[in-house]
Amino acid sequence: MKKPRAKQPHVKQRFIRTTVEVEGRTEELVVEVPAFEPEPWGPDARLTHVGARAVRVDAEAKARGRSPYTTDVRRARQADAVMVRAKVPRGRVTRLDASAALAMPGVLDVLLAADVPARTRLFSSEVTYVGQPLAAICATTRAIAERAARAVVVEIEPRPHAVTVADAIAADAAQQPVRPGLKGNLLFGEPRTHARGDVVAGLAAADVTVTREVRTPCALHSALEPHSAVAEWEDNRVTIWESTQGIYRVRDNVAKALGLPLTDVRVICEAMGGGFGAKNYAGAHTYIAALFARRLGRPVACVVDRLGEQLDTGNRPASAQRVTLGARRDGTLTAIEMVAEVPLGIGGWEGGPGEIYHELYACPNVRTQETFAFVNTAAMAAFRAPGHAEGAVGLEIAMNALARALGMDPLELRRRNLATRDQKKDRPYTGNRLAECYAEGARRFGWSERRAATGSAAESTSASGAPAGRAHLRRGVGVAAQIWSTGGGPPSYATVRINTDGTADVLTGSQDLGTGTRTILTQVAAEALGHELAKVRAVIGDTASGPYAGNSWGSMTVASLAPAVRMAAEDARRALVEAAAGMLDAPMDALETINGEVRVRDTDRAMRFGDVTAKLGNVMIIGQGSRGPNPQDAGIVTTGAQFAEVEVDVETGIVRVVRIVAVHDAGRIVNPTLAESQLEGGIIQGLGFALFEERALDARLGLPLNTGLHSYKIPTMADIPEIDGHFLDGADPKANHVGARGIAEPAIIPTAPAIAGAVADAVGVDVLELPMTPWRVLAALERAR
């Protein structure tokens, strides 16, 4: 890591290099040091709007069906585009004839490989996965376009495919056309190894070792709003409505792919129906909409259908993890070793299960080796805590096995291996209250009592936990922990302007995926302005109005953006107070802003914001804010623990989750209600990962088998246990001056491993492959017999 150059005396450097952690990866970048940094809001700061359970600002619009999602955009003369997709995993297109489709009434245009700029990377004749776009059809209605797409004649000469890691790395495996010079169909040309200390010596020093081989499934994001774009050109400029986690990134992608200056691309995302990591970039649908709209001179929508969603919009890749842990009798870990295979699909990055093994527990000797292979399935994409959600399953199942081997309470084992320093970078944390999360979670859950009354611990007692006639139902409890880098970081910008009537607009180029960003930013701005919440409006989701904000990914949005918004609001507030000082005939430092008024402290003299601005006429009060660098000498993480109680029917193999208690430390919580909603959501997705969700693949044919929401099973309302989701009170002023860290991804990480621990506790045997379907539970019981 490069350190900023030594400062010259009296000259503050405006641009410095810094590092930011995104989705587990560290990026080095240039950042602008803000003109001023507000005093941090510490844990004891007395705040009005920040920390309040404000109602989500767009809740009523959404509940009335009025929120304008991309799929609801209706422009005059708007046409619809659909894709023609490959139905085989590997081969070469030998014939693609759209003439019959083009002749159909209502069909407007077809896009083939020859019609698209190379940088869009659309419509390769080399087929590498089922679902790959081969062509696109545009028609006056979607129904016509769909009929026409079926009339396109496609002939593909099949070639041998590989959808498993073993097939992809076999000596005689064909080279996957991912990039020139690719070695062995592996992401780095070889397995990736990360190590610290000496694992061999650590295992030799262990009193007890355990090994487990764990498998996690390929999971699909399945956001309900499909990937979608509407494009409209005026002169040579294009406006794109896109369902996206990053309007600025889509703008940059489109400009680059179509060779346009950035001034000529505007991206809008007013309301967004979920992303979970799958909507971070412009996609085939974006380019198809933009290209058709330019060719036809009319607006074009391209909305991916559900089959396309499930086939070709990213996934959490499967993993096979072989874990070995070594510990002394007292439970102290002496070694952690993990070897993994991950089939990435035909593209992707190293969001693997390995990193959490280096982070969650204190251990001097850790070694992970991950083989990331390119295979003939759709490329992976970041999916809520990519890598950590999978890695936690392997690590925590092994920790539970170790606890059993030691005859120790699994919670106690975790407490004894608490990481009090950033294990990877050997530095302190800005704050990490995992020990308190364990204690508070155990208290809420009644860990000791429930552990004594359920599962294997109860087997030896007369009360096995099951009433008469219910002997086939076994109860068990489990616990798992979580760590995830959630510091956010620069760059992010915001503008706050106070209008002539005293109301305020917050402008920033972020977007609200359903997480509540719009509400959170409104609360932060109202707090920093000293304004009424109802008088502040966040204007987001439009590159034409808001300055740059990063993608909503990596649980980064609040920690990145809230400080920029706060700074912009304080900047605007200073200008307002300066103007009011003359009107109130008082010095600036005697003035305070509360509830939309500028008041002279300790007097009854005050002016409404609107009265101050009215006197200013059209003088604009504009505050600018930016996000400064993170501290470089400390790790910024969210940690937490989740506790699960399950009931397993040993005759049918059905697992029912009875209860989940979750306690996390995420620094300051700007809106507890919204935070709890997100925590519950993460837990429910984690429950799906544990019990139901798996993209099934016919390896012989290379075909995905469950491509709809009926066969790819996400949790329903009937599957939901009692959930007690809780955040520790407090703030992390060392992380940033708002004191907030992220929560979205931490929420999902411990759920599946906690459930797996509870199942093992209930039935006395590990179920080592997720999802823990009835079939797998029964097979595990059979093997143990």
Place this chain on the structure above:
Amino acid sequence: MRLHLNGRELTADPAGDVTLLDLLRNHFGLTGTKRVCDRGECGACTVLLDGDPVYSCVTLANGCDGQRVTTIEGLATGADAHPLQDAFAREDAVQCGFCTPGQLMAAAALLAATPDPTDDEIRAAMSGNLCRCGTYPKIVKAVRRAAAAMRT
């Protein structure tokens, strides 16, 4: 065909293969009803047909001739939000909001038939409406809250 749509008498002439969902969204511009799976698997397109919840994506428009259709836009009859809409907002039973209109219509049908449902009845009646954000616990609370408000 004639349709009593959200309290208004309307006519349309859809082709035989047009679904009620497409008629609502594309012909009448009522985009509150969402298309997600387009095959009756997720509940996002739920509307009321003569008071009963149906998946509009697998309901042919022509089959609704003369019937009463209520969509999310017609749930509140006056300027004020329907008690269910109010409860969904107050309980934060809305995250991304894409499933919300379908959830609300399913809940409205439930409360019309069962004014004081148990949590199990709520979960059973609404388990056909998927939510990927995992808002379910808050939806159960919101339905309970609305039920109480509507009984008084």
